[in-house]
Each structure stands twice: as structure tokens, then as C-alpha cells.
Amino acid sequence: xxxxxxxxxxxxxxxxxxxxxxxxxxxxxxxxxxxxxxxxxxxxxxxxxxxxxxxxxxxxxxxxxxxxxxxxxxxxxxxxxxxxxxxxxxxxxxxxxxxxxxxxxxxxxxxxxxxxxxxxxxxxxxxxxxxxxxxxxxxxxxxxxxxxxxxxxxxxxxxxxxxxxxxxxxxxxxxxxxxxxxxxxxxxxxxxxxxxxxxxxxxxxxxxxxxxxxxxxxxxxxxxxxxxxxxxxxxxxxxxxxxxxxxxxxxxxxxxxxxxxxxxxxxxxxxxxxxxxxxxxxxxxxxxxxxxxxxxxxxxxxxxxxxxxxxxxxxxxxxxxxxxxxxxxxxxxxxxxxxxxxxxxxxxxxxxxxxxxxxxxxxxxxxxxxxxxxxxxxxxxxxxxxxxxxxxxxxxxxxxxxxxxxxxxxxxxxxxxxxxxxxxxxxxxxxxxxxxxxxxxxxxxxxxxxxxxxxxxxxxxxxxxxxxxxxxxxxxxxxxxxx
Amino acid sequence: xxxxxxxxxxxxxxxxxxxxxxxxxxxxxxxxxxxxxxxxxxxxxxxxxxxxxxxxxxxxxxxxxxxxxxxxxxxxxxxxxxxxxxxxxxxxxxxxxxxxxxxxxxxxxxxxxxxxxxxxxxxxxxxxxxxxxxxxxxxxxxxxxxxxxxxxxxxxxxxxxxxxxxxxxxxxxxxxxxxxxxxxxxxxxxxxxxxxxxxxxxxxxxxxxxxxxxxxxxxxxx
Numbered sequence: 001x002x003x004x005x006x007x008x009x010x011x012x013x014x015x016x017x018x019x020x021x022x023x024x025x026x027x028x029x030x031x032x033x034x035x036x037x038x039x040x041x042x043x044x045x046x047x048x049x050x051x052x053x054x055x056x057x058x059x060x061x062x063x064x065x066x067x068x069x070x071x072x073x074x075x076x077x078x079x080x081x082x083x084x085x086x087x088x089x090x091x092x093x094x095x096x097x098x099x100x101x102x103x104x105x106x107x108x109x110x111x112x113x114x115x116x117x118x119x120x121x122x123x124x125x126x127x128x129x130x131x132x133x134x135x136x137x138x139x140x141x142x143x144x145x146x147x148x149x150x151x152x153x154x155x156x157x158x159x160x161x162x163x164x165x166x167x168x169x170x171x172x173x174x175x176x177x178x179x180x181x182x183x184x185x186x187x188x189x190x191x192x193x194x195x196x197x198x199x200x201x202x203x204x205x206x207x208x209x210x211x212x213x214x215x216x217x218x219x220x221x222x223x224x225x226x227x228x229x230x231x232x233x234x235x236x237x238x239x240x241x242x243x244x245x246x247x248x249x250x251x252x253x254x255x256x257x258x259x260x261x262x263x264x265x266x267x268x269x270x271x272x273x274x275x276x277x278x279x280x281x282x283x284x285x286x287x288x289x290x291x292x293x294x295x296x297x298x299x300x301x302x303x304x305x306x307x308x309x310x311x312x313x314x315x316x317x318x319x320x321x322x323x324x325x326x327x328x329x330x331x332x333x334x335x336x337x338x339x340x341x342x343x344x345x346x347x348x349x350x351x352x353x354x355x356x357x358x359x360x361x362x363x364x365x366x367x368x369x370x371x372x373x374x375x376x377x378x379x380x381x382x383x384x385x386x387x388x389x390x391x392x393x394x395x396x397x398x399x400x401x402x403x404x405x406x407x408x409x410x411x412x413x414x415x416x417x418x419x420x421x422x423x424x425x426x427x428x429x430x431x432x433x434x435x436x437x438x439x440x441x442x443x444x445x446x447x448x449x450x451x452x453x454x455x456x457x458x459x460x461x462x463x464x465x466x467x468x469x470x471x472x473x474x475x476x477x478x479x480x481x482x483x
Numbered sequence: 484x485x486x487x488x489x490x491x492x493x494x495x496x497x498x499x500x501x502x503x504x505x506x507x508x509x510x511x512x513x514x515x516x517x518x519x520x521x522x523x524x525x526x527x528x529x530x531x532x533x534x535x536x537x538x539x540x541x542x543x544x545x546x547x548x549x550x551x552x553x554x555x556x557x558x559x560x561x562x563x564x565x566x567x568x569x570x571x572x573x574x575x576x577x578x579x580x581x582x583x584x585x586x587x588x589x590x591x592x593x594x595x596x597x598x599x600x601x602x603x604x605x606x607x608x609x610x611x612x613x614x615x616x617x618x619x620x621x622x623x624x625x626x627x628x629x630x631x632x633x634x635x636x637x638x639x640x641x642x643x644x645x646x647x648x649x650x651x652x653x654x655x656x657x658x659x660x661x662x663x664x665x666x667x668x669x670x671x672x673x674x675x676x677x678x679x680x681x682x683x684x685x686x687x688x689x690x691x692x693x694x695x696x697x698x699x700x701x702x703x704x705x
Contacts (some may be wrong), residue, residue: 095489162681164623232681279675
């Protein structure tokens with residue numbers, strides 16, 4: 001196997017998924033908030049997707065366009081660079097998170113400013129940009145409402161689209177009252193009042209900011225254009241008012257042609273916020289004299305994307321347009337929330353992206369592909385037809401393959417089972433022995449399951465019940481009734 | 484090797500080691516089959532069906548919609564501007580759109596560009612046209628072309644009035660993009676007033692962009 005260059009940053013879970021999940025499941029308020037929000041958005045998505053008779057054709061078209069772009073990525077990146085440069089942008093390239101953050105930090109430093117305004121962006125979280133800027137004495141102000149909530153609460157995002165999905169309106173009011181400078185102490189919890197408070201808080205920052213920082217939803221090779229899809233207008237503020245604009249763009253964001261936006265601007269809003277179209281979408285190409293930032297930088301980022309591309313069974317994860325539809329329909333995400341995944345990319349897509357970008361050996365990323373019941377709802381919801389369950393299974397297999405030959409409790413148990421099940425009489429005898437052994441456990445018990453087994457079998461019962469052996473097997477019943 | 488060359492060579496290595504399947508087998512559905520026009524039956528650009536759909540979708544996302552003949556744009560705009568302290572416009576705004584307005588007109592770039600502070604003053608409204616409007620999604624596309632001006636004009640004021648000639652209204656998203664003359668201009672898609680879904684994933688209107696969006700559809704314009 002050839003070596004690949006993995007990514008770094010906030011895409012490595014520091015604890016195994018089951019450990020985080022157990023902690024998060026203990027928070028009843030969190031589960032209530034998540035259930036309410038995910039069910040709201042599921043219904044909205046289904047309604048607006050139902051309005052589009054050719055939705056399935058659009059999904060195929062989206063997948064095919066992304067696959068085509070990935071198949072000729074070097075040429076498209078060069079075309080993008082040439083087009084953007086011709087329009088006055090400066091294009092930088094970054095191999096990993098550290099390099100990208102350093103490029104952005106140097107660019108900000110050279111402007112002399114100590115505060116930047118940011119458009120919500122997954123990729124800048126991935127590369128830990130805010131942390132790097134802070135070390136250089138530069139404050140990064142998140143301007144998306146949900147990001148602002150999370151930043152004020154000194155918390156971590158828990159959803160791709162709505163990073164504060166784990167808070168309800170009352171909790172958000174409390175955070176604003178406690179942490180937002182100059183806020184009305186009698187602020188209520190009506191969403192409109194909370195939005196108004198955010199508007200007042202950020203207004204002066206937008207109007208005076210020297211540097212804006214963004215990601216991009218799409219990058220058009222043909223024209224050198226970047227696209228940001230948003231709702232609140234904070235994106236437009238950051239993309240229009242500062243003198244300098246720095247955009248960090250994953251290399252998988254490339255689309256070949258301007259006309260390809262047709263398909264993606266139909267797929268993304270309906271899948272993401274369940275709207276026919278999001279309130280604001282901005283497109284810009286380099287510098288436009290007299291309109292918007294006159295100093296435009298684009299940082300093209302690898303950070304494990306080429307490593308993902310190298311795996312033919314996993315590479316379709318790079319089609320992802322970060323809509324978060326898979327999170328909203330996932331029965332696992334709905335119960336544990338985004339923090340359980342230990343990465344900026346939570347949910348089903350996170351379970352296949354983090355282990356591919358950073359590698360399965362990084363932290364406990366190997367545990368992430370197990371954060372799924374393989375029910376398949378994510379694949380059905382995915383606007384670019386990423387077969388997430390198939391990739392989960394693929395990653396589980398490659399994770400196990402990598403450890404093959406080393407001793408493990410699981411393998412020892414499987415070997416013993418294999419020995420018993422290879423011979424019918426041996427298996428029947430084992431079942432009889434198990435029944436006799438378990439007989440005392442049945443006394444006075446109405447359920448056919450055990451909550452806890454002693455070590456080492458406790459590893460099984462920490463997250464599920466163990467069934468008691470049946471009183472009679474099918475074979476025994478058959479020979480008693482029919483023989 | 485510099486970062487650029489190294490990333491490009493990593494991609495080439497990845498694609499050479501495991502070449503992508505040429506023409507993915509099941510991607511039979513051609514992109515050409517996807518057209519917004521199908522959503523509104525025979526809705527041709529500017530037709531009554533398409534105008535009605537645009538109005539429906541705009542209202543659904545909390546924009547206010549007025550219909551009027553070309554000769555009445557001035558009076559409708561005058562009504563919509565009631566309570567405004569000033570109106571900011573692109574330099575090439577048609578004089579008759581402001582025929583009923585007696586207040587201050589801030590013409591951008593005539594002679595000086597308007598400052599952000601001026602646009603942010605209380606009660607300033609913005610009045611523009613648009614490049615094209617998409618009925619199916621209730622979207623106005625502004626591309627800084629004629630009667631649209633700089634992006635900041637429709638961003639900083641809290642009230643945006645957009646005049647849309649019926650002939651500029653197309654059925655679906657593909658037709659909307661196809662109607663744009665130059666993709667490299669700054670382009671803004673506006674679908675309703677500023678909104679957020681960040682609190683409990685439910686849509687609430689009114690954050691940083693204009694909180695009031697009035698759309699005047701000019702029904703008999705060519």
C-alpha cells in the first residue's frame with residue numbers, strides 16, 4: 001500500500017465514540033433539544049424536496065458533477081488559479097492545517113489589524129484557525145448567530161449547519177445575558193429578540209472590520225468564482241465591507257463550470273435548511289474595482305483530501321457539500337449530538353470524513369465508523385448520493401484489517417465460537433451447557449435478558465442487554481414435535 | 484517541492500493508483516433533464532403563471548409584493564417609502580421611479596460613493612432594480628448591472644425596495660443563471676429578507692441584512 005499524506009487539526013477525536021456517547025446520553029435536556037430541532041428540519045426538508053419532481057435526477061446530476069470534478073482535479077485547480085489570479089486574487093496553497101493557518105495569520109498580521117470578522121466556515125474550524133489567530137494576538141469574531149452563541153458560551157459547535165443546535169431558546173437567552181457586552185438585561189427568549197440582540201452586538205464590528213475571513217461552498221474552475229451560501233446577511237457583510245478578504249477553500253469544492261451551480265443551488269438549500277432557497281448567496285470573482293474587498297486572497301487546502309481521494313472505496317465522501325441532511329435524519333446523531341464525534345464533522349458524514357482526512361490511527365478515529373446502525377437514512381437524504389453506510393462498512397473493515405494478526409479479545413471469542421459452530425453436535429452440546437448454566441439466572445425473572453455480565457463479558461453489556469439462552473432450541477422443539 | 488506542486492502531484496498519484504471509473508455506470512440521469520421549467524408547467528419567462536408563482540414564493544418568505552403597471556412605479560415606490568428618512572439608489576435610477584418621493588435621494592457615485600456610515604443612518608431605504616428573478620424559489624438576482632449599483636447599497640440599509648419588470652422573471656434556477664450576462668461580476672441572490680434558522684432550526688426573519696424587502700413587479704413592462 002502506498003503512503004498517503006493525512007490531514008491534521010480538529011478532525012481527530014481524542015476519546016472513543018462510546019465514551020463520549022455515554023456522557024452525552026446522560027443529558028436529558030440535550031436529547032430534548034436535539035429531538036425537537038432534528039424533527040423540525042426533517043419535516044421541512046421533506047416538504048420542499050417533495051415540491052421538486054425531478055429531485056432524484058438532481059441528486060444523480062450532483063453526484064456525477066462532483067465525480068467528474070474529482071477525476072480531473074489537477075487541471076481544474078490550475079484553471080481556477082489562473083482565472084482567479086487574472087481577476088486580481090492571490091492564490092495560496094496549503095498542504096495541511098498548520099500551513100493554512102500560518103498563511104492566513106501572516107496575511108492578517110500584514111494588515112496590522114488585531115480583529116477579524118468571520119463567516120461561518122467548517123474548514124476554518126477544521127484547521128483550528130481561530131486558535132492560531134488567538135496565539136498571534138488576533139481576535140476572530142464569529143458573526144453567524146449560532147457560531148456567535150457557541151463562541152460566547154466558550155463551547156464547541158455540535159452541528160455542521162446549526163452549531164448551537166444543542167441549546168434551546170432559553171439557554172441561548174441565558175448565554176447572551178451572561179456573556180454579551182451591553183446586552184439588555186431583560187432580554188427575552190423569543191427568537192426574533194435574540195436575533196435582534198445579535199444584530200446590535202455585531203453591527204459596529206461589521207462596519208469597521210478591516211479583514212474578513214470566509215470559507216466557500218463552491219469554487220468555479222471556469223471563472224475563478226467563489227460562492228458563499230448563507231441566511232443572515234453576516235456573510236454578505238464580511239464579504240463586502242472589509243478591505244481584505246481571505247477565503248480558505250478545500251480542494252474538493254471545485255466545480256468545473258459556472259452552469260453547474262444550477263444543480264447545486266437547487267440541492268443545497270432544500271437539503272440544508274429545508275428552504276427553496278436560502279436568503280442570501282454571494283458570488284465573487286477576484287477583485288471588482290470600487291465594489292467590495294480590494295485585497296482578495298484564496299487559500300487552497302489539502303489537509304487529507306488527497307489521502308481520501310487515494311481510496312477508491314472511500315473517495316466519494318469528497319462529494320460532500322456540507323448540507324447536514326444526514327445528521328438531521330440519523331437516529332444515532334439525534335440521541336448523542338455532535339460533541340460525541342470529537343471532530344468538527346459530526347454525524348454520519350463525520351464518521352466517514354474524519355477517519356479518512358486524518359486517518360484511522362489518529363486519536364480514536366477508528367471508533368467513528370461504528371457510530372452508526374447502518375440504517376441507511378443518511379444515504380437516502382444525501383443530495384449527492386454518498387453511500388455513507390457502504391463507506392462505514394468499508395472503513396470498519398480496513399480498520400480491522402490493519403490490526404489483523406495481533407491478539408484481541410474479540411478475535412479470541414470469535415475463534416471459540418467458530419470452533420463450536422463448525423460442528424452441529426458440538427454446538428448443540430454447548431447450547432445445552434449454556435442453558436443449564438443460565439438456569440439459576442432465570443429464577444424469579446420475567447425478562448429474557450440480563451443487564452450486566454461479569455468481566456470480560458461486561459464489554460458486551462455496557463451498551464446492550466445479553467439474551468438468556470432459550471428454554472428450548474428450534475431443533476429440540478422440532479425433534480420433540482415431529483420426529 | 485512547494486505546496487502547490489506537492490498537492491497537485493498528490494492528486495495525480497491518487498488518481499493514477501486508482502483511476503476513477505469513466506462515466507459512472509448509473510449516472511444515467513442527464514443534467515440537461517433537470518430544468519426549473521418543468522416545475523411550473525408551461526411557464527414561460529414573464530408569463531402570468533410565472534409571475535403568480537414568484538409572488539407566492541416571495542410572500543411565503545415574508546417579502547411584501549406589489550404589482551403595478553409601468554406608469555405607476557413612482558406612486559407605489561412613494562407609498563412604500565412612507566416613513567423613510569432618505570432613499571439610496573444606484574446612479575442610473577430611472578427618474579420616474581422617484582416621481583412621488585419628495586425626500587432626500589442619496590445617489591451612489593454621483594459624484595462620490597456613499598459611505599457605509601451614511602447608508603447605516605436610521606431610516607435609509609435602498610431602491611434598485613434586479614438582473615433577473617426566479618419564480619420557483621422566490622429569488623432576486625442582483626449582479627451590479629444596470630439600475631442595481633454596488634453590493635453595499637442593498638446590504639447596509641434596513642429596507643430594500645426592488646423593482647422587477649415582468650419580462651425579467653424566469654421559471655427556474657437554471658434559466659436564472661443562464662440569464663446573467665457576466666458571471667464574473669459580483670452576484671447576490673436574495674430570497675426574502677434576512678433570516679436565520681439557528682434557534683431550534685426554525686426560520687426567523689431579520690438579522691443583519693435588510694429586514695424589510697418590498698418587491699414591485701411591473702406587470703406590463705417589456
